[in-house]
Amino acid sequence: LTVHLTALGVHARLEAHDRQLVVVPLNAVPDLADPVLRAAVVDLARSAGFSHVSLEIPGDEDDATLHRDQPS
Amino acid sequence: MIPAPTRLAGERVATVCTETLGDLAKLPTAELLAREAGLMSWFRDAGSALIGFSGGVDSAYLACVAVDALGADRVLAVIGRSPSYPMEQWERARQIAERFAIPVLEIETHEMADPEYAANPTNRCYFCKNELWSLLVQVASARKLALVCDGTNADDLTDYRPGARAAMERNVRSPLAELRLTKSEIRALSQRRDIPTWSVPSSPCLSSRLPYGTAVTMERLAQVERAERALRNLGIQGDLRVRHHGDLARIELGKDELSHWLLPARAGLLQHAVRSSGYARVAIDLRGFRSGSLNVLEGVRD
Numbered sequence: 001l002t003v004h005l006t007a008l009g010v011h012a013r014l015e016a017h018d019r020q021l022v023v024v025p026l027n028a029v030p031d032l033a034d035p036v037l038r039a040a041v042v043d044l045a046r047s048a049g050f051s052h053v054s055l056e057i058p059g060d061e062d063d064a065t066l067h068r069d070q071p072s
Numbered sequence: 073m074i075p076a077p078t079r080l081a082g083e084r085v086a087t088v089c090t091e092t093l094g095d096l097a098k099l100p101t102a103e104l105l106a107r108e109a110g111l112m113s114w115f116r117d118a119g120s121a122l123i124g125f126s127g128g129v130d131s132a133y134l135a136c137v138a139v140d141a142l143g144a145d146r147v148l149a150v151i152g153r154s155p156s157y158p159m160e161q162w163e164r165a166r167q168i169a170e171r172f173a174i175p176v177l178e179i180e181t182h183e184m185a186d187p188e189y190a191a192n193p194t195n196r197c198y199f200c201k202n203e204l205w206s207l208l209v210q211v212a213s214a215r216k217l218a219l220v221c222d223g224t225n226a227d228d229l230t231d232y233r234p235g236a237r238a239a240m241e242r243n244v245r246s247p248l249a250e251l252r253l254t255k256s257e258i259r260a261l262s263q264r265r266d267i268p269t270w271s272v273p274s275s276p277c278l279s280s281r282l283p284y285g286t287a288v289t290m291e292r293l294a295q296v297e298r299a300e301r302a303l304r305n306l307g308i309q310g311d312l313r314v315r316h317h318g319d320l321a322r323i324e325l326g327k328d329e330l331s332h333w334l335l336p337a338r339a340g341l342l343q344h345a346v347r348s349s350g351y352a353r354v355a356i357d358l359r360g361f362r363s364g365s366l367n368v369l370e371g372v373r374d
Binding site: 029032 | 331339344347353
């Protein structure tokens with residue numbers, strides 16, 4: 001899946017959480033505002049068995065107020 | 073005497089209601105008005121009614137019609153307040169009640185104190201509604217109101233709604249569903265009455281943002297509510313959910329707004345708003361808003 005996404009120009013690390021895929025950009029956030037590219041990414045993820053696919057938007061890592069919650 | 077419905081509780085999802093505002097114009101006006109006349113008649117036959125009132129599209133319309141049909145002295149709309157009930161929705165409920173002269177009573181519900189609810193099983197809604205309806209039935213009895221009604225509509229019958237079982241067990245009636253009024257029809261009829269909820273996105277309780285099995289806590293509900301409010305403050309008006317996955321917030325946006333907010337510069341605004349609400353990580357769902365999408369993850373529906 002990573003190889004196919006790279007071929008689409010989406011350079012990312014992939015996190016799988018059960019049926020949920022999180023696309024974590026390696027550098028610049030890919031422009032998935034383009035519905036054609038977005039549909040291609042979604043189709044790839046779905047064909048790999050994921051029901052959900054989301055794009056992580058990286059942020060500043062120095063925010064000390066963040067809440068670290070874990071499902072119980 | 074109003075005949076009892078043959079079946080109100082759909083157990084499994086066949087389809088997902090994907091009504092859009094664009095559907096409104098397709099509905100014949102005469103047929104719509106005939107259905108509303110049927111609803112007025114239903115209430116007159118009942119004589120009086122208590123309505124579970126959330127301030128959402130369905131219960132707002134139902135309460136307005138009930139007051140029209142019966143008069144304010146034979147209707148009581150009851151708001152059940154708890155940490156899972158969004159403040160924004162409470163404010164809207166109060167505004168509608170004031171504008172349309174709907175008598176309102178507010179009660180506190182305590183579903184959070186029920187371990188079976190707090191554990192967040194796939195039938196969580198049953199325990200919430202069981203608490204709500206048990207209280208509302210008592211209120212109706214004390215006030216000598218003939219029926220307790222909810223805003224379940226015809227579309228809801230095909231959705232996964234374990235809360236419907238609690239309603240059936242308490243003999244709560246669902247006139248909108250019984251008269252086969254769909255969400256689109258309710259929106260169209262609400263628009264004709266100038267009820268502001270006609271164009272408001274559906275908004276189930278905040279607990280629906282937590283995956284099944286993730287304990288429902290006040291802290292998590294407050295975190296979700298803060299994040300959604302921060303996103304609304306950016307100007308998002310359509311469907312919106314912040315799904316809580318531990319330290320990651322997954323944002324679901326309406327498909328018509330998705331491309332707009334996925335532009336990298338704008339996505340940064342979403343990211344900042346949600347992180348300010350306490351999430352460490354923020355992701356935007358690329359498929360956009362799907363009603364009950366956490367049901368899919370749990371395998372409750374496809």
